[in-house]
Amino acid sequence: xxxxxxDLAEQKEFLDNYVPELKVAVAHGxxxxxxxxxxxxxxxxxxxxxxxxxxxxxxxxDIPTANTLIIHRADMFGLAQLYQLRGRVGRSKTxxxxxxxxxxxxxxxxxxxxxxxxxxxxxxIGAGFELASHDLDxxxxxxxxxxxxxxHVREVGFELYQQMLEEAVAELKDSGEEVTxxxxxxxxxxxxxxxxxxxxxxxLQLRMGLYRRLADLREPADIDAFGAELIDRFGPLPEEVxxxxxxxxxxxxxxxxxxxxxxxxxxxxxxxxxDRQFANPAALIGWIGEQSxxxxxxxxxxxxxxxxxxxxxxxxxxxxxxxxxxxQMAQAAQKxx
Numbered sequence: 470x471x472x473x474x475x476d477l478a479e480q481k482e483f484l485d486n487y488v489p490e491l492k493v494a495v496a497h498g499x500x501x502x503x504x505x506x507x508x509x510x511x512x513x514x515x516x517x518x519x520x521x522x523x524x525x526x527x528x529x530x531d532i533p534t535a536n537t538l539i540i541h542r543a544d545m546f547g548l549a550q551l552y553q554l555r556g557r558v559g560r561s562k563t564x565x566x567x568x569x570x571x572x573x574x575x576x577x578x579x580x581x582x583x584x585x586x587x588x589x590x591x592x593x594i595g596a597g598f599e600l601a602s603h604d605l606d607x608x609x610x611x612x613x614x615x616x617x618x619x620x621h622v623r624e625v626g627f628e629l630y631q632q633m634l635e636e637a638v639a640e641l642k643d644s645g646e647e648v649t650x651x652x653x654x655x656x657x658x659x660x661x662x663x664x665x666x667x668x669x670x671x672x673l674q675l676r677m678g679l680y681r682r683l684a685d686l687r688e689p690a691d692i693d694a695f696g697a698e699l700i701d702r703f704g705p706l707p708e709e710v711x712x713x714x715x716x717x718x719x720x721x722x723x724x725x726x727x728x729x730x731x732x733x734x735x736x737x738x739x740x741x742x743x744d745r746q747f748a749n750p751a752a753l754i755g756w757i758g759e760q761s762x763x764x765x766x767x768x769x770x771x772x773x774x775x776x777x778x779x780x781x782x783x784x785x786x787x788x789x790x791x792x793x794x795x796x797q798m799a800q801a802a803q804k805x806x
Contacts, residue, residue, distance in 0.1 A: 470538065470554055472545040474499060474523055480541060481521055496522040527553045533561035543569035544581040551588050583667075653743060655723035656730040659788065661781035663713040669703055683713070687721040715785045722792035726799045731792070733784040737763075737776040738791065745770040747795075749802035756794065 471477055474497045484493050494508050494517040505525075512520045513532050520526070520535075527550060538558045543551060551569070559565030569585065571577065577585075670676045679699075686692050696714050700706060706714075723731060729743035747753050757764045763775045774791065778784040 470526065471521070471523055471541045476541060477521055477523070484519065484521065491518040493517065493519045493521055496520060496525060498523060498525045524550060524554070526557055530557050531560055532557075534563075535560075536563045536565040538565070538567045540567070540569045542572065543585065544571055544577050546584075548584040548587060551584065555588070653729065655720050655728055657716055657719055657723065657788075658731070659712075659716070659733045659781055659784045661712050661784075662709045663716050664709050665713065666707055666709055669707050669710060683717060686717055687724070689718060689721075692718050692721075712781060712785060715789065719785070719788050719792055722789070722796045726792060726795035728792065728795065731788060733778065733788050735777075735779050735784075737774045737778065738784075738788060739771055739773055740791070740795075741769070741771040748799040752798040752801065753795075756798065 471480055477495055477497060481493060481495060484491065494512050496505055496508050496512075498505075500508075508517075508520075509530075511517055515534065524546075535558050538554065540546065540551070540554060546554070555567045558567060569588075571585075665676050665679055667673075667676070670679065683695060686695060692714055696706065696711075699710065719731070723729075727743050727747060728740055730739075730741040732739045757766065757772065760774070765773050767773060776787055778787050
C-alpha cells in the first residue's frame, strides 16, 4: 500500500525487477470503476499474487487469503489509517503479517514516531477507543465545534460535550421545550501551544481526567491550587501547561465580560463581544477614549487594541490585564442594575 498514486509506478518497477515471478495488479481511486472492479475480483479469485494499491483498500476489503500487508512510507499515514489498513489482513485462520516500511535516509517527525509506537502497542481486540484517544492527543483537539478540527488547542473547550449535554438534559427535564443553546465557550487564541504534554503526564487516561477537572475551574484561587497540585505530583510545569492555566484564567474573565472571541498577536488584540453586547457600554467607551490612538471600535462592534506583544508570555499577561478591566466594568454595571 502506497500513500500516493505517484508512488505506484516506481514500486511496480521494483517488484517486476526483483520478483518477476509474481503477478502484480495495480489499483487506485482514479481508475475507471469497471476496470477497478475487475482487478479486485481477479485478485480475490487468486489470479494475482500481489495487489499494489493506494489507501483505497483501507475499508470494505475482505480477502481471507490475503495474509501479508506491506505499507510503503508508513510515516506518511495517519494513525487511524494505519490501524484500518492493518485490519485488511488476518481475516481467516492463517497467520498474518503487517510490515511498515520507513525511509532510511530521512528523520521521522516526532508525531510520526509517536503514531507508529502507539500502533505497535495496540494489539488487543476492541482497541478503537484507545486509538481515537491517542490520535486526539497527538493531533490536538483544535476548535471542537468549528471547522478547525486539528492542530494546537486554540480555545479552552474541553468541557463542551459533557457540560452541554448535562445542561440540555436539565433544561429538557425542567421545561419540556427544545434547548436553544444557552451555553457558550469563549474562543481564545494567543498563538502558542496550550496542552498537557505526554512527556509531563505519560498516562493518557490521567491526562484526560486532568483536562476534565481543569475545564470546570473558573476562579483564580482554584486555578492556582490546580497548578500547585500539578507541580506537587509531576514536577515543574512545562511552558505549555503554564500557558494552559493562564488561558483558563483569561477564559473565566471572558465569560464575565461577555467576550466571545479574543485573538492576541504580536501587534495587539481583537476582542469580539457575544451578540455584540457589553453590560457597561458607557464605561467601555470611556476606557477606549483613554487609550488614545491605541484602541478603536470596528463597525462590527469588535475592539482593536494596538500593543507590542512580541512573545506569548507578553500576550498572555496583556490579555489578562485587559480582560480583568473589562470584567470589572461589566460586573460594576450588573451590580448597579
